[in-house]
Amino acid sequence: MLYKTRGIVINYIRYRETSVIVKIYTEQFGIQTYLENGVRSAKSKNKIALFQPLTLLDLVIYHKDGKGIQRISEIKCNAPFQTIPFDIHKSSIALFITEILSKSLQEENGNTPLFHFLNNSILWLDGVTENYENFHLQFLLQFGTYLGFSPENAQEMSHELSIHTQPVLTKVLENQLDVLMNTQYDKAPKIDRFSRNQLLDSIILFYRLHVDTLTEVKSLAVLHDVMRG
Secondary structure (H helix, E strand, C coil): EEEEEEEEEEEEECCCCCEEEEEEEEEEEEEEEEECCCCCCCCCCCCCHHHHHCCEEEEEECCCCCCCCEEEEECCCCCCCHHHHCCHHHHHHHHHHHHHHHCCCCCCCCCCHHHHHHHHHHHHHHHCCCCCHHHHHHHHHHHHHHHHHCCCCHHHHHHHHHHHHCCCCCCCHHHHHHHHHHCCHCCCCCCCCHHHHHHHHHHHHHHHHHHCCCCEEEEEEEHHHHHHC
16 A cells, blocks of 8 residues: 655665665654665666665655565655765764664654654754754754653763763763753754763663663764764
8 A cells, every 4th residue: 555654764785786675764654674676777876865874755655564675656855965965074973873773763653753853853964054063962862752761861861870881970971961951952062072972972871771772883983083073
């Protein structure tokens, strides 16, 4: 049966000579896997761009509950990126977010509030021109609320980390974390690189306590290196 839905590309893998198997987070059906034939052929050189990570899509799809791999009938980009693919800082953040999403999104059911959060966050990152250095920290803290494990405050996170994995965060880091938890993207405070990296490492450790599938985050080292400001 055919359905219309919006989607956010998570990742894809090559399949045979010209096809791809792509994972998309859809507004109506949650995380889904699709087989798309011919997108890597000489006649479809531009179509593969639709499956780059975090691309925002309008889809018409064939959907059958319980089927492992679905099919796409129609596809188009609903908001072409203006900056993310061309800015190394933004593309590094996008790569990191994509990896987190790929290891955290599991449900094959629609979650409209979560979809709107992801969609709006990606659009904000693409549109902003400055002061987005802490975006990935704020994104993780907000994303955790949709996954069901966001702490009430920095002290709660610090306490849980101290029990399971790490020493308690310093008071300075706790204060910075509290501000990030209660601030919109465009109101983020200035945080130095060293503190930002410490906070990010702590947030990821907190995620690992709650998301069994979140193992090594390979893009983290690149992100630390690029976000030097």
